Amino acid sequence: MIETIKEHIKEIEQFVSTSKDEIETFRIKYLGKKGLLNDFFGAFKNVPNHQKKEFGQVVNQLKAAAANKVTVLKQALENTTDTKGQYGDLTRPGEPIEIGARHPISIVKNKIIDIFSRIGFNVSEGPEIEDDWHNFTALNLPEYHPARDMQDTFFVQTDPDILLRTHTSSVQVRYMESNKPPIRTISPGRVYRNEAISARSHCFFHQVEGLYVDKDVSFADLKQTLQYFTSEMFGKSKIRLRPSYFPFTEPSAEVDVYWGLETETDYRMTKGTGWLEIMGCGMVDPNVLQNCDIDPEVYSGFAFGMGIDRIALLLHQISDIRLLSENDIRFLDQFKGAL
Incomplete structure (x- = not known):
């Protein structure tokens, strides 16, 4: 047993x-x-x-x-x-998933890209650490040019020829060097300038610049393009162009959009005029085309540039530019659901 x-x-x-x-x-x-x-x-x-x-x-x-x-x-x-x-068990209640929020800079940048993509502009990018040629000299700003003082630059101390780009026009130079006309591109990105940080300015911010180079491009093409953009971006189709100066465009202009005077905020933003400055523009200087091996006798073009941060402040009624870089969750949560 x-x-x-x-x-x-x-x-x-x-x-x-x-x-x-x-x-x-x-x-x-x-x-x-x-x-x-x-x-x-x-x-x-x-x-x-x-x-x-x-x-x-x-x-x-x-x-x-x-x-x-x-x-x-x-x-x-x-x-x-x-x-x-x-x-x-598909009947069990799901765990709540916290939905994130797009940053207001991303919201505005994506909208700008979408608007210009509808009329044939592609997106080009370049390095944030640039050399003197692409950031200044190729853009009709040779050494000792007084217009260089318009932009307080962060230089790399070990090499005075290397700097943090002061505008995304340097991307346009690189694009023209490696592509032949017709060229139709926008260049969004972060730029740096040695400025005091306050509610209205920062030492780094975001720009988007556009470039169109082809045969027989005129100032009328530039105006029509910008009018389309302001209509799509702000719902405002009335613009004006005031003569201005930029070293890399000639003639040059500042672009104002008629914002209106319907509210007290409109009065404050436009200083009682109803007009709001949103960007600079102009016809590409022939010297810039020549520096990029494009024949200015055959081709012409226009360029424009605007601050993404400024438009974000405007569209979302943000009073302090520093909020855009502080990553305060209470601030960012306000943009949940925005595209």
């Missing part, structure tokens, strides 16, 4: 199941009121005296093995059931 019990112990050790019914049948077989374990305990009185000790030990081993096997299988079954319930 001892050998029979040992065979049952081996059978218990080998038993494996993931079925709740099979595990229960197994438990009843060995541990139930009418199970084998009770039968073996009942047979104890018939065992010869010299085998009683060994018989008792083997029966206890059988009991421990059966009880342990049932416990292990039930725990494994419960873990499997919990996992299926967690991921398989």
Whole structure:
């Protein structure tokens, strides 16, 4: 009989199941009121005296093995059931997912890109750490040119020829060097100028500049392009161009959009005139085209540039430009759901 019990112990050790019914049948077989374990305990009185000790030990081993096997299988079954319930029950309420917010700079930049992409402009990018040629000289700003003083520049001390770009016009130079007309591109990006940080200005900000070079491009093409942009961006189609000066365009102009005087805020923003300056523009200077190996006798072009930060402040009525770079969650949460 001892050998029979040992065979049952081996059978218990080998038993494996993931079925709740099979595990229960197994438990009843060995541990139930009418199970084998009770039968073996009942047979104890018939065992010869010299085998009683060994018989008792083997029966206890059988009991421990059966009880342990049932416990292990039930725990494994419960873990499997919990996992299926967690991921398989589609009626369970989902865990709330916190929705992020686009940054106002990204919102405005994406809208500008979308507007110009509709009329054939692609997007070009370039390095933020530039050399003197691409940032100044190629743009009709040779060394010692007084217009260089218009832009307080961050130079790299170890190499005075290397600097943080002061405008994204440097990207336009690189694009013209590697592409031939017709060229129609916009260049959004971050720029740097050594200016005091205040509610109205910062030492870094974002610009987007546009360039169109082809045969017979005129100032009328520039005006029509900008009128389309202001209509799409602000819902305002009335613009005016005031003569201005930029070293890399000739003639040059400042662009104002008629914002109106419907509210007190309109009066404050436009200083009571109804007009709001939004960008600079002009016809590309022939020297710039020549510096980029484009024949100014054959091709002409226009360029424009605007501050993304300024438009973001305007559209979202933000009073302090520093809020755009402080990453305050309370501020950014206001733009949830914006595209």
